[in-house]
Amino acid sequence: MGSETELKLPIIDFSIEYLESNSDQWESVKSQVHKALVEYGCFEAVFDKVPLDLRKAIFLEVEELFDLPLQTKQRVVSSKPYHGYVGPLQLYESMGIDDVDVHDKVESLIKILWPQGKPGFSKNLQSFTEQVTRLDQIIRKMILESLGIEKYMDEHMNSTNYLARLMKYQGPQTNEAKVGIREHTDKNILTTLCQNQIDGLEVQTKSGEWIKCKPSTPNSFVVVTGDTLYAWTNGRVHTPAHRVMMSGNETRFSIGLFTVPKPGFIIKAPDELVTEEHPLLFKPFVQSEFMKFLRSSESTKNALKVYCGV
Numbered sequence: 001m002g003s004e005t006e007l008k009l010p011i012i013d014f015s016i017e018y019l020e021s022n023s024d025q026w027e028s029v030k031s032q033v034h035k036a037l038v039e040y041g042c043f044e045a046v047f048d049k050v051p052l053d054l055r056k057a058i059f060l061e062v063e064e065l066f067d068l069p070l071q072t073k074q075r076v077v078s079s080k081p082y083h084g085y086v087g088p089l090q091l092y093e094s095m096g097i098d099d100v101d102v103h104d105k106v107e108s109l110i111k112i113l114w115p116q117g118k119p120g121f122s123k124n125l126q127s128f129t130e131q132v133t134r135l136d137q138i139i140r141k142m143i144l145e146s147l148g149i150e151k152y153m154d155e156h157m158n159s160t161n162y163l164a165r166l167m168k169y170q171g172p173q174t175n176e177a178k179v180g181i182r183e184h185t186d187k188n189i190l191t192t193l194c195q196n197q198i199d200g201l202e203v204q205t206k207s208g209e210w211i212k213c214k215p216s217t218p219n220s221f222v223v224v225t226g227d228t229l230y231a232w233t234n235g236r237v238h239t240p241a242h243r244v245m246m247s248g249n250e251t252r253f254s255i256g257l258f259t260v261p262k263p264g265f266i267i268k269a270p271d272e273l274v275t276e277e278h279p280l281l282f283k284p285f286v287q288s289e290f291m292k293f294l295r296s297s298e299s300t301k302n303a304l305k306v307y308c309g310v
C-alpha cells in the first residue's frame with residue numbers, strides 16, 4: 001500500500017537566547033518567516049519563553065473560567081463581534097479579552113467573572129501575554145524587514161491593539177469529525193495560537209488541501225496571518241482559510257492572541273508594495289468599519305474584496 005505523506009506546516013525555531021536584529025540567526029529566521037507566510041500564511045513557531053508550568057496553569061484557569069455559570073460568563077459583553085463572551089454554540093464557546101496587555105482592562109474583566117478577584121489568573125495571564133506579544137512583535141518586525149518596508153515600523157507597531165480569545169471546544173463523543181469552528185480567514189493582522197494537548201486546528205494550503213496541525217513540541221504556537229495583513233502588504237503574504245475539527249471525547253482549549261488595528265486606523269498598502277507587477281488590491285479601509293460590514297453581510301467569503309477590492 002502506498003503511504004500518503006502527511007502535509008505539515010513549516011516549523012520555525014524562535015527559541016534562541018538572544019534573537020538580535022541583524023545577527024545571522026535573525027536573518028535566517030526572518031527568511032524562514034517570509035517564505036512560510038508567502039507560501040502558507042501560517043507556520044508553527046517553537047518559542048520557549050512561556051514556561052511549560054505557566055502554560056499548564058493558564059489552561060487550568062481557562063477551564064475554570066468556562067466552568068463558571070453561563071449567566072456569569074454572559075456578563076462579559078461587547079458590541080464588537082467576537083469580543084466578549086460568545087456561545088455556547090454547538091461545540092464552541094469563547095471569551096474575548098480586549099487590550100489583554102493592559103493590566104487595568106484585564107482586572108476589570110476578572111472582576112466581572114470573579115467579583116472576589118482571581119490573582120493567580122491575572123498574574124499568569126499577564127506573564128503569558130508579555131511573552132506572546134514579544135513573539136508577535138519579533139514576527140511582525142521580520143515581516144516588515146523582509147518586505148523592505150522598515151520605514152513603517154513605528155507607525156505599524158503603534159497602530160495595533162491586542163485581543164486575546166480563550167476558546168473551548170467540546171469533544172463530540174464520536175470519532176466522526178465535527179466542526180468546532182467553521183472554515184474562515186482571520187480578519188485581523190496576525191494571530192498566535194496555543195492549545196492544550198488536544199489537536200483539531202486545520203489550515204488550508206493554496207491548492208486546497210487541509211493540513212492537520214499537530215504541534216511538534218510542547219513549546220509550540222501556530223501563527224496565522226489575517227486579511228488585514230494581506231491587504232496592507234498588497235497581497236505579498238497569503239492568508240489561509242482554517243477551521244477546527246473535533247472528534248472523540250476530550251475537550252480542547254486554545255488561546256489566541258490577535259493583533260488588531262486600533263479603531264479608526266486607516267489600512268493603506270505602502271507605496272513601495274504597489275507596482276506594475278503588483279497593482280493595488282484594496283482601497284484604504286478602516287478594519288473596525290470592515291468588521292461592522294461583515295456583521296451585516298451574509299457571507300464572509302472574500303468579504304474584504306467585496307468591501308474594498310479595487
Ligand SMILES: O=C(O)CCC(=O)C(=O)O
Nearest residue numbers: 167186193201244254256
Ligand atoms: O482554536 C484554534 O486553534 C483556532 C481558533 C481560530 O481560528 C479563531 O479563533 O479565529
Ligand SMILES: [Fe+2]
Nearest residue numbers: 184185186242
Ligand atoms: Fe481563526
